[in-house]
Amino acid sequence: MELDQQSVQDLKAELSKHGVFTTTFEELYNWGRKNSVWPLTFGLACCAIEMIATTMARYDLARFGAEVFRASPRQADLIIVSGTVTKKMAPQVVRLYNQMPEPKYVIAMGACAISGGPFRDGYNVLKGIDRYIPVDVHIPGCPPRPEALIDAFMTLQKKISEQQLTGAGRPRHLHAELPSEFPVPEYAEHGLEPTENAEVWNPLKVIQG
Amino acid sequence: MSAQTISVEQVKALLEAAVSGCRVEIMQNGSPSAQHSLVLDNEHAVEAARFLREDPELRLDFCSNVTGVDWLDAELSEKMKTKKLVDGVETEVEEIKKTRIPGYLEAVYHLFSMKKKHGPVVVRLRTSNRTDQTRVPSLTPVWRSAEFQEREAFDLYGIVFEGHPDLRRILMWDEFADYPMRKDYVPPADDDEPVHAAGEGTQ
Numbered sequence: 001m002e003l004d005q006q007s008v009q010d011l012k013a014e015l016s017k018h019g020v021f022t023t024t025f026e027e028l029y030n031w032g033r034k035n036s037v038w039p040l041t042f043g044l045a046c047c048a049i050e051m052i053a054t055t056m057a058r059y060d061l062a063r064f065g066a067e068v069f070r071a072s073p074r075q076a077d078l079i080i081v082s083g084t085v086t087k088k089m090a091p092q093v094v095r096l097y098n099q100m101p102e103p104k105y106v107i108a109m110g111a112c113a114i115s116g117g118p119f120r121d122g123y124n125v126l127k128g129i130d131r132y133i134p135v136d137v138h139i140p141g142c143p144p145r146p147e148a149l150i151d152a153f154m155t156l157q158k159k160i161s162e163q164q165l166t167g168a169g170r171p172r173h174l175h176a177e178l179p180s181e182f183p184v185p186e187y188a189e190h191g192l193e194p195t196e197n198a199e200v201w202n203p204l205k206v207i208q209g
Numbered sequence: 210m211s212a213q214t215i216s217v218e219q220v221k222a223l224l225e226a227a228v229s230g231c232r233v234e235i236m237q238n239g240s241p242s243a244q245h246s247l248v249l250d251n252e253h254a255v256e257a258a259r260f261l262r263e264d265p266e267l268r269l270d271f272c273s274n275v276t277g278v279d280w281l282d283a284e285l286s287e288k289m290k291t292k293k294l295v296d297g298v299e300t301e302v303e304e305i306k307k308t309r310i311p312g313y314l315e316a317v318y319h320l321f322s323m324k325k326k327h328g329p330v331v332v333r334l335r336t337s338n339r340t341d342q343t344r345v346p347s348l349t350p351v352w353r354s355a356e357f358q359e360r361e362a363f364d365l366y367g368i369v370f371e372g373h374p375d376l377r378r379i380l381m382w383d384e385f386a387d388y389p390m391r392k393d394y395v396p397p398a399d400d401d402e403p404v405h406a407a408g409e410g411t412q
Contacts, residue, residue, distance in 0.1 A: 088382055123389035123396050124381065131400075189386035195400040203402050 034160040035065035040076035045083025047110040047143040054146040073099040084112035085126040098181040102173035131196035246331035258351040269320040272352035277366035278315040347373035365390035
């Protein structure tokens with residue numbers, strides 16, 4: 001018998017009232033993943049100080065299962081880009097992301113990481129890390145408060161729990177043909193080459209006139 | 210000797226007496242700080258710097274800051290009254306005389322004395338122009354603390370310090386070709402968000 005989503009949810013709710021708990025493999029798998037996200041020990045500027053504050057006793061990111069900051073990208077599955085990404089640093093950020101195993105996630109924290117922020121017109125500031133790697137959650141703020149980072153983290157958890165293991169809507173890491181590594185930009189005479197990765201960067205178009 | 214009693218005039222006099230042939234020019238600072246500075250000629254700059262450090266009265270043993278300044282080509286307009294023949298009658302005509310002042314780059318050093326507790330004495334070195342003659346002597350052999358900051362001035366302004374032990378870019382990567390702190394530097398526009406004319410397809 002084929003049941004639609006709503007009937008399944010109703011049945012589960014009804015059964016739980018009688019002390020019978022049911023779940024799906026997908027739910028169990030995502031529940032486990034979302035509650036043990038290991039971020040990379042990686043900070044770039046003042047936002048990193050707020051990120052550190054978020055992990056300490058007052059805000060306590062450990063409540064969400066993300067207290068294990070790993071010093072190696074090989075053991076991390078979340079990179080929090082916390083601060084200004086200079087053009088000199090951008091290749092290293094992309095390389096760190098490439099070295100992380102799938103499934104992996106990116107939070108762009110603060111005005112600089114999402115757009116260049118107050119330093120946007122500087123000669124050495126990248127205008128947003130989403131030009132090179134796929135960002136899951138953007139947080140505005142300069143710097144964002146720890147509550148904002150927790151909110152972004154909960155948004156990411158929600159995103160993880162909604163990921164499908166099968167079907168056309170499954171995430172990138174379950175598509176064998178989609179890339180898990182992204183081209184590292186190179187230093188050139190006037191800036192970085194290329195200036196963006198068109199496959200991940202979908203800017204809003206600025207209309208003039 | 211306290212900070213009040215050391216004046217650029219004194220330093221200039223001491224320098225010119227001690228280093229033969231040294232030409233020192235005083236550059237006035239019109240702001241309330243009145244922090245005037247000394248422009249040294251490039252041929253005698255290292256010798257003069259060594260004197261500033263060693264002289265028992267000055268003992269400027271600490272170079273706290275090295276930076277660059279970019280002076281663009283400037284045009285000076287002066288109103289001149291000249292007599293000219295207009296329709297056979299000699300009349301006074303006002304003419305605007307324009308003089309072109311070629312631009313140059315400057316390296317600025319702020320010197321203090323730990324021993325005598327005075328300073329700063331501001332010393333400037335000038336390049337001949339901003340394009341192909343951008344050389345000044347390095348003062349790193351005199352003050353070691355100038356090493357990284359001279360590299361920074363080289364990196365961002367393109368001032369070439371002759372005699373520097375390790376003149377490489379320090380902030381930008383080695384492949385970078387521009388001097389981003391120069392006033393006529395224009396950052397590449399190709400990394401801006403694409404701009405479309407109104408009416409084109411919107412997303």
